Amino acid sequence: MSRKLLANQQAIRFYSSTYNSIYESIKIKLQNHLKNHEFQFKAHHHTYSDTSIRNQHKISGDGLWSPTLHFEKNQLSPSSSSLYSSLSSTSELDQTNCNNDKPRRVTVIGGGSWGSAISKVIAGNVTKYPDLFDPEIVLYLRDENLRLVIEKTRVNIRYLQIKLPTNIKPVSDLKEAISRSDVLIFAIPHEYIKDVCFKIPKRSILTPRPVGVSLIKGLHIDGNGNLERTTQIISRMLDIPVGALSGANVALSVAKEEFSEATLSPPLPSSPKVDEMLNKLFATSYFKISTCYDTPTVEICGALKNVISCGAGIIDGIGYGVNTKAAAIRAGIRESIRFVSIFHPEYKLSTFFENCGIADAIGSSFGGRNRKVIEQFVKSTKSLAVLEREILGGQKLQGPSTGEVVNRLLDNRNLCDQFPFFTTIHRICNREEEPRAILKALELSC
Ligand SMILES: NC(=O)c1ccc[n+]([C@@H]2O[C@H](COP(=O)([O-])OP(=O)(O)OC[C@H]3O[C@@H](n4cnc5c(N)ncnc54)[C@H](O)[C@@H]3O)[C@@H](O)[C@H]2O)c1
């Protein structure tokens, strides 16, 4: 990859002979840098075919793709030199094992329903691409007894009643599970991610330097009361680049090979080789992958849809039909966009039209576990913990705990009034309001 960065009075132009993805990662770096220096900029992005400019800057090759970032204010600070050097430095991903040509070893961390289903997908793909991947994948699960059952029967009897391929090796020792891995896939409920990362050594002392992909749908609050996403936590705690995969993906349907889609946000700054490798790791004829570099929105959509589907469960619980549920999904999407615009102002609206956005909110509002449990919660006096145990038998609800985090983040900024739908769902799940309060919230949320 050849990179050249130029600054002049009007613009910074970044020339790259590779892909859009690089432009996205550079744009994010520039945005972060300029945010620190209180600069505003507008990004335009077009093909530059002017041969005199190409000759002037010794750029060669056909089909040169050259985005240009134009700055609104023409005031680059002296410290911009640090920006130039950071942009031209070797990408973090170049330093990981995923960027070499050795077959990568893959570990899925989390042997619940989604970890098991995605292991089946991945196990098929590592066999299909022997040059890219080690033919055996590791599935880490905490429970040694369950590990023995899976090893013997090939079925994760507690979480997913589907036969798993023989090239999935179940392992219940975390250090052993990750010790030789180049790709770490995280598929545990968000509540446990810090505990699990705490038990994994940092990349600096891991011998293959892995990349991570989070399949986790949930949000967190950092020490200052601000939003922290799961990819940020993993990246911070393990010092590895981490991407995300999210979509309308009920585990059993994916395991049964029913056609599904998912949105992949590869780790940034982007590397075409790693992007392609991850695509091949996940994509099948029945599991269609689209790439989207707006990672924060992809992750936040995945978490907020769990709150939306609790809203759908409340609608079912009070006995209302699809008109009201459709209105609830729309209110949830509207508040999700509002939420993302506050917590990630550089978001792209188009991300909501990827599978991780509206599609997942719809799918979960009809077929998800949150919907199912919350419907019964509304119809009974039982606690969420009891219903989770009775209905899900060991699987975990993510919606109410995400609603709690969302509520705290909004409360910290005095924003609850602007989010009547999310706020009311949270209060209903705490039994602080009657379930029918959701109808008033729908009116207010318009
Ligand atoms: N199940 C799905 O259909 C699906 C689909 C897409 C994404 N996801 C997301 O994937 C993530 C994993 O969910 P899941 O549905 O596979 O889980 P699950 O509810 O099926 O299983 C529970 C998981 O939690 C683990 N666990 C329980 N207590 C733990 C503890 N104290 N410490 C560490 N781990 C503990 C269990 O070992 C198990 O892996 C979640 O963020 C979920 O939102 C799930």
Ligand SMILES: O=P(O)(O)OC[C@H](O)CO
């Ligand atoms: O069963 P849920 O409600 O946890 O949803 C599962 C998946 O996230 C659906 O995409």
